[in-house]
Amino acid sequence: MQNLATRMMINVLGIPAILLLTHRGGIAFTLFFTVIAFVSQVELYLLMRRKSYHPLLLAASLAGIVWMFTAYFFPDKLFVLLILLAAIVFLSGLFREVQGATVDIAESIFGFIYLPLMLSTLILLRFGHTEGESVLMMLFAAIWICDSLAYVFGKWLGQKKIAPTISPGKTVVGCIAGVVGALLTVSIFYVLKWSPDSMSFLQVLLFGLLCGTFGQAGDFVESVFKRDTGVKDSSTLLLGHGGMLDRFDSFFIGAPVIFLYMSYLTWIAS
Amino acid sequence: MQNLATRMMINVLGIPAILLLTHRGGIAFTLFFTVIAFVSQVELYLLMRRKSYHPLLLAASLAGIVWMFTAYFFPDKLFVLLILLAAIVFLSGLFREVQGATVDIAESIFGFIYLPLMLSTLILLRFGHTEGESVLMMLFAAIWICDSLAYVFGKWLGQKKIAPTISPGKTVVGCIAGVVGALLTVSIFYVLKWSPDSMSFLQVLLFGLLCGTFGQAGDFVESVFKRDTGVKDSSTLLLGHGGMLDRFDSFFIGAPVIFLYMSYLTWIAS
Numbered sequence: 001m002q003n004l005a006t007r008m009m010i011n012v013l014g015i016p017a018i019l020l021l022t023h024r025g026g027i028a029f030t031l032f033f034t035v036i037a038f039v040s041q042v043e044l045y046l047l048m049r050r051k052s053y054h055p056l057l058l059a060a061s062l063a064g065i066v067w068m069f070t071a072y073f074f075p076d077k078l079f080v081l082l083i084l085l086a087a088i089v090f091l092s093g094l095f096r097e098v099q100g101a102t103v104d105i106a107e108s109i110f111g112f113i114y115l116p117l118m119l120s121t122l123i124l125l126r127f128g129h130t131e132g133e134s135v136l137m138m139l140f141a142a143i144w145i146c147d148s149l150a151y152v153f154g155k156w157l158g159q160k161k162i163a164p165t166i167s168p169g170k171t172v173v174g175c176i177a178g179v180v181g182a183l184l185t186v187s188i189f190y191v192l193k194w195s196p197d198s199m200s201f202l203q204v205l206l207f208g209l210l211c212g213t214f215g216q217a218g219d220f221v222e223s224v225f226k227r228d229t230g231v232k233d234s235s236t237l238l239l240g241h242g243g244m245l246d247r248f249d250s251f252f253i254g255a256p257v258i259f260l261y262m263s264y265l266t267w268i269a270s
Numbered sequence: 271m272q273n274l275a276t277r278m279m280i281n282v283l284g285i286p287a288i289l290l291l292t293h294r295g296g297i298a299f300t301l302f303f304t305v306i307a308f309v310s311q312v313e314l315y316l317l318m319r320r321k322s323y324h325p326l327l328l329a330a331s332l333a334g335i336v337w338m339f340t341a342y343f344f345p346d347k348l349f350v351l352l353i354l355l356a357a358i359v360f361l362s363g364l365f366r367e368v369q370g371a372t373v374d375i376a377e378s379i380f381g382f383i384y385l386p387l388m389l390s391t392l393i394l395l396r397f398g399h400t401e402g403e404s405v406l407m408m409l410f411a412a413i414w415i416c417d418s419l420a421y422v423f424g425k426w427l428g429q430k431k432i433a434p435t436i437s438p439g440k441t442v443v444g445c446i447a448g449v450v451g452a453l454l455t456v457s458i459f460y461v462l463k464w465s466p467d468s469m470s471f472l473q474v475l476l477f478g479l480l481c482g483t484f485g486q487a488g489d490f491v492e493s494v495f496k497r498d499t500g501v502k503d504s505s506t507l508l509l510g511h512g513g514m515l516d517r518f519d520s521f522f523i524g525a526p527v528i529f530l531y532m533s534y535l536t537w538i539a540s
Contacts, residue, residue: 048372051372051373053373078349079348079349080529080530080533082352082387083387083388083391083526083529083530084530086383086384086387086388086526087388087484087523087526087527087530090384090388090491090522090523091487091491091523093491093494093495094433094436094487094490094491094494096494098435098436098494098497098498099498100498101494101495101498102318102321102377102380102494102495102498102499103321103323103373103376103377103498105380106373106376106377106379106380107372107373107376109376109379109380109383110372110375110376110379110380113356113379114356114360117352117353117356118353118356118357118360121353163364165368166364166368214357217361217364220364221360221361221363221364224363224364224366224368224371224372225363225371225372227368228368228369228370228371228372228373229372252360253357253360253361256353256356256357257357259350259353260350260353260354260357263350
């Protein structure tokens with residue numbers, strides 16, 4: 001119940017805040033997700049330290065902040081920034097212990113790609129599309145409804161575990177309920193004309209399917225990385241290392257997949 | 271002498287081939303550097319295996335090939351491709367042993383960023399600039415002259431080692447000779463009007479300085495990764511694992527640095 005109570009409190013405060021920020025857009029939206037990326041990245045590096053790796057915690061997390069702001073201010077400079085950061089991180093190998101340099105740099109890059117780079121797609125979706133606001137509203141709604149239904153149905157009706165070695169709490173019924181929830185959510189968006197005008201009903205449905213499946217896949221991916229570093233009990237994480245990672249895990253995969261989908265739709269429309 | 275003889279043979283065959291390909295451009299140029307990126311990536315992953323990591327050798331190396339060709343055919347799609355590949359590699363965590371998943375994925379990403387992504391800047395330089403051919407000619411010449419002078423002067427005159435724990439063969443005299451060689455090379459290019467018309471003498475000199483320092487830094491970086499995986503004797507590498515890595519190590523850092531420099535010059539000129 002501790003878990004559920006914390007979840008609900010975060011949702012009651014967090015969801016309206018994110019919706020408002022998404023509506024307003026601008027630097028406040030960017031700043032919000034920059035904080036999420038930064039805290040998540042630090043959390044991930046702290047988890048890696050438990051496994052005796054020494055990622056460049058501060059430097060790589062600061063690079064994450066630079067990345068997120070560049071996505072907002074200079075999106076067309078992201079590729080050049082990527083090359084710059086890559087050159088710097090490899091050169092950093094010259095100033096470290098040779099033993100373990102490769103894996104520490106690899107873990108640093110991993111955290112950067114998994115968190116700020118993946119989350120920056122939210123900024124690119126919001127400001128890179130004429131209908132960025134409604135794309136994000138639909139994305140957030142679909143993923144949250146999916147998560148909540150998966151959680152509730154999994155607790156109440158779920159028996160059969162879907163992947164007990166990765167995420168013991170997840171059930172088959174919960175996952176299906178999540179996908180159905182995402183499909184219903186986007187359908188309601190379409191009926192109410194909240195979905196982007198440029199998208200057909202079929203395209204909206206596929207959007208929901210992608211949110212439902214890859215959002216949940218994002219949960220599992222995060223669980224894999226967390227368990228690999230030896231952190232098993234998710235409930236203790238909420239108040240400690242990994243809290244932000246746990247809260248936004250669906251987006252680390254869900255957001256880039258929707259970014260790819262919207263890029264594809266833009267491409268076929270042009 | 272084995273080492274020197276092999277070096278010379280590769281140079282006698284390789285340098286004219288690369289210059290010709292650079293002049294001709296097109297798909298042949300792209301294919302050549304794609305092969306180099308691919309072989310280097312496989313070599314690096316084989317080195318990592320010696321340290322008991324299990325990077326996604328084949329999948330990540332094939333992704334490298336896709337990356338290089340995309341740099342040639344659809345350079346404006348590279349960012350979307352990066353997001354796609356990142357999503358795939360993280361999702362691959364669901365289909366692996368949980369134990370070690372993080373580090374294996376991290377090592378896979380490392381190899382991809384260090385080799386195809388960094389080398390793709392050669393393709394972007396060649397085809398993304400109006401004077402791409404002369405930029406690359408000057409880059410290749412400066413780095414090769416730098417490498418050769420560093421080697422020869424280091425052997426003949428060098429006493430003081432510059433970084434014995436990383437690269438025992440490298441001397442202070444050799445490194446300085448290399449930088450001077452790069453500066454002389456670009457100066458000759460400028461005098462003969464082979465350098466890009468848009469570049470002033472000062473800009474050409476800085477180009478040479480960057481090639482001389484970051485080309486050599488690239489050698490050291492590769493030595494760090496190689497030694498970290500326990501491979502110490504470079505001469506045995508030429509005929510075994512790491513031969514391609516050894517041959518092109520200057521470019522893994524030198525090429526992206528010149529890409530950044532040329533992007534900067536384009537940016538201030540616009």
